[in-house]
Amino acid sequence: MDWLIALPALCVGLLLVLFLLSGKNRPQGLFRETSLQLLLLFFLTAAIAMFSSHWLKKVFYSQRLLFILWLLVWFFLLVFAIKTLAYFIFDFLLLKKQGIRYPKLVKDVLVFILYLVGLLLILNYYLKIKITVLLASSAVFTVVVGFALQDILGNLFSGIILNFEDSFKLSDWVRINEWEGRVEQFGWRSFKIRTIDQELIVIPNQSASKAEVLIYGSERQPVALKIKVGAGYQDSPDRVDEAIQRVLASLADICREPAPVVQLKNFGDFSLDYEVKFWVRDYSQHNAIAAEVRRRIWYAFKRQNIQIPYPVRELVRHQNKTEAIPRQVLVDALKDNDILRTIDEKEFLKLLADVDCKVFGSGETIIREGEDSEFFSHVYSGSVNVVKEGRVVARLEAGDFFGEISLVTGEKIGATVVADRESVIIMVSAARFKQIIDMNEELAMKLSAVITRRQDELKLFSEKNPAVDAGAGKKSSEKLFKRILNYFATKK
Secondary structure (H helix, E strand, O other): OHHHHHHHHHHHHHHHHHHHHHHHHOOOOHHHHHHHHHHHHHHHHHHHHHHOOHHHHHHOOOHHHHHHHHHHHHHHHHHHHHHHHHHHHHHHHHHHHOOOOOOHHHHHHHHHHHHHHHHHHHHHHOOOOOHHHHHHHOHHHHHHHHHHOHHHHHHHHHHHHHHHHOOOOOOOEEEEOOEEEEEEEEOOOEEEEEOOOOOEEEEEHHHHHHOOEEEEEOOOOOEEEEEEEEEOOOOOHHHHHHHHHHHHHOOOOEOOOOOOEEEEEEEOOOOEEEEEEEEEOOHHHHHHHHHHHHHHHHHHHHHOOOOOOOOOOOOOOOOOHHHHOOHHHHHHHHHOOOOHHHOOHHHHHHHHOOEEEEEEOOOOEEEOOOOOOOEEEEEEEOEEEEEEOOEEEEEEEOOOEEOHHHHHHOOOOOOEEEEOOOEEEEEEEHHHHHHHOOOOHHHHHHHHHHHHHHHHHHHHHHHHOOOOOOHHHHHHHHOHHHHHHHHHHOOO
8 A cells, every 4th residue: 555655656756857857848848748648647546546545445445446547557657658768769869869850650650569569468467368369359350451441551551661761751852743842741641741832742652652753852962953044156155154154153052062064055046055054952942043043144144245045037148257357456466466567568468368267165276286287376365275295385365376387397286276265366378378478587587586485485395394305396496597488488
């Protein structure tokens, strides 16, 4: 009798301890989960202690009533123990300590198994009902119920497989059939996803296990977005690429790693079609981010006069190639050239009639080492790099020229020239140059000085790189002046 009095006191003590430990989380913690069970256990154990007292036994005593009260005590004690164990495993160890968000279905399955085992133990040890007899007598009933609940059981086991297979997790952004959203909850029969419009969609587990599921990922890894942009044919790919990259670099929601990519995808009927690919971490904001990228691209194109063309047909009148640069501007550019400024005005105009203007994008090779050159090239805009053995020997800006060595000696190209950025090159035919120009001593001396300087640069590079033939430049420069005069003398 004395130990029975301690049971209600123990219940009150547990309730007080959980109240103090829960602190500010009382509405959501273990206290909220188990307070009702502890109160019921307190009243039940108090009633057992009271009906078992000596003075009340003399007035009223019922063995059957005590049996029922003890059965209720065991049942509510089972509920309290399972809720406490589930809270300790899933909320304390996994969520709070490890930061692991568990699917609700996993917790429900474990709790169901514990309840089933607990009830069977109560039936076996307290009610003296043999479990084997119970299972045998319910075999036929189980088969009937199984057929009736096959869809529900199919959803249940599909949900278990989806959770333990680790196909996708809570907070992952997925697309299933026509539905797209973030996974919020796994249940016995279905799971729920929250769409970008905050709609809650309930999808049966069995349907998800049979459908193709596109997993965009979660906040732990970035997701790629792609948008299409059209630009006019008159706007070069390098210029468009630079404008779009600046827009992407200005947006904080776009990841720096992996780096955004702008690719020219197609030569369309009326536009050059680009695909802009970039990565974001919060896929739930993908529509807003993509819209902001398009908005800023429009403003960037507007400022830089890059045309977003309409789907129309235009009749274009073809003009001479040199019209890409106004004639007077072309004349002024070539007149500033140290070599061409010495040419007679009449001969200069003849030379001007046979020049060509070509545009090279960043990284494109203009002339390659070891090839025959048929042009004297003047850099109108942009910049180019002179490359030898894979290394940059010199950098030529607007107003500089190249190709003069092969022009006046007939030798192979001695170095590769690559566009450092988008560049416009004025190209003069070597044959036309030799036909028109009356090579005089002044022009020969200028060419000799320029070529010697270029060869000194190659020589300095060769000394730093022994694999290159350092004697070639020296040997060719010794008779350079004479070779220039002899080469142009053959035109007469």
